[in-house]
Amino acid sequence: MTELATSTRGDRVAYDRYGPADGGPTAVLVAGAGSLRGDDGIATTARVAADAGVTVLVPDRLGRGESAAEGRLDLDREVEGLRAVLAAEGGHGVLCGHSSGCSISLYAAAQGLAVDGLLLWEAPVAAPASQTAGWVDELERRIDAGELEAAQEWYMKDMPPEWLAGAKASPAWPVIYAGVVSLRADGQSLRWATAGLESGALREQVDVPVLATYGTSTFPAMVEAAERIRTVLPQTEVREVSGAHHVWDATAFASVLTGFVRSCGPTRR
Known part of the structure; x- marks a missing residue:
């Protein structure tokens, strides 16, 4: 059943909730360009992690699917939507970004959302x-x-x-x-993240555990990006996970997500 959360900007964000009725550690899947919450790989990942006892929240990004939104869909507006989803479901959790969803997740953590950790899949942040x-x-x-x-x-x-x-x-x-x-937010987050990584400013802005992952068959830039994140953010681990062509293997990634979410304590913010 579709759940709805309303942001401080008045946007209604539609999301699916997978997992135990009595709660549990929480992850929010933050999609990259073009993805919808009902996409097979996303939904399968959420179901497998939920079966292992993790609560997984899967929102439609603003301007996509059932999260209808008009006007300028910028990065700050997108992050307020994520804040609303977290607030509706216990207030804190791990953000799990895919592609440009990684840079959105990094920005959300820097903006003070109650983020327990960041799980990043193939963050495209290697460019100058x-x-x-x-x-x-x-x-x-x-x-x-x-x-x-x-x-x-x-x-x-x-x-x-x-x-x-x-x-x-x-x-x-x-x-x-x-x-x-809806890709304005993606672009703005990538501009912010690459600048912060290059200058080192992210080191002062993001202070949570990070797991930067990439697929077993991927582009060299994705490996470079994961290592770049590890160089700047001291709490970062880098790991290769089964996947190809910028897409994770749902079962393998769900296992990684489950382990990482359980390892992250509640936010200190």
């Missing part, structure tokens, strides 16, 4: 900060100009070309690029 900033500036320019198809193409420009070709060949392509407005 200036390069990322230029890419995000152009993304936002295209969104603001209403050039949504061009904005979606720009967002995917450094991904494997077959990913963009496959998306454009899909009958869902108009729906995909219409949803690019």
